[in-house]
Amino acid sequence: MQKYPMTVEGENALQVELKELKTVQRPAVIKDIALAREHGDLKENAEYHAAREQQGFIEGRIQDIEGKLSTSQIIDVKTIPYTGKVFFGTTVTIINLDTDATVTYRIVGDDEADIKKSRISISSPIARALIGKEEGDVVVVRVPAGDVEYEIDNVEHI
Incomplete structure (x- = not known):
């Protein structure tokens, strides 16, 4: 079975969400279903159907998180010696050499990627181009609009 990289922070976030789903949301929706059943005819009971639908979402998310955790390889970046090169977790x-625009990204696992938080997936084209490079190196990233050149300005090992 293939393992997928995940940071310690990503694993912790999934564990917290899983605990919330199992200990708070699942019991609450079970209670809602029981309450809706008491109202009588289930065929025309909107509360019952809504609660059952919510239960389906919760159970699906629980299975999804458990699956991700079972196939993940947790990488603690802090235990890896800093070499100055770009690797998972850095x-x-x-700097975009055409526009001089500067952007900062943290390279994380697929499930942790969130562009709003400046986190990109290890399997993204930019991350794949950056892996193994050092400060000052120029990388070319293939995008649908063509090739874009970036210079690595800074690498942080956090």
């Missing part, structure tokens, strides 16, 4: 500041 934070990289890059």
Whole structure:
């Protein structure tokens, strides 16, 4: 079975969500279903159907998280010696050589990626181009609009 990389923070976030689903949301929806059943005819009971639908979402998310955790390889970046190179878990500041725009990303696992938080997936084209490079290196990233050149300005091992 293939293992997928995940940071310690990503694992912790999934564990917290899983605990919330199992200990708070699942019992609450079971209670809602029981309460809706008391109202009589289930065929026309909107509360019952809504609660059952919510239960389906919760159970699906629980299975999804458990599956992700079972196939993940937790990588604690703090235990890896800093070499100055870009690798999983590092934070990289890059400069677009065409526009001089500067952007900072942290390279994380697929399930942790969130562009709003400046976290990109290890399997993204930018991350794949950056892996193994050092400060000052120029990388070319293939995007649908063509090739874009970036210079690595800073690599942080956090």
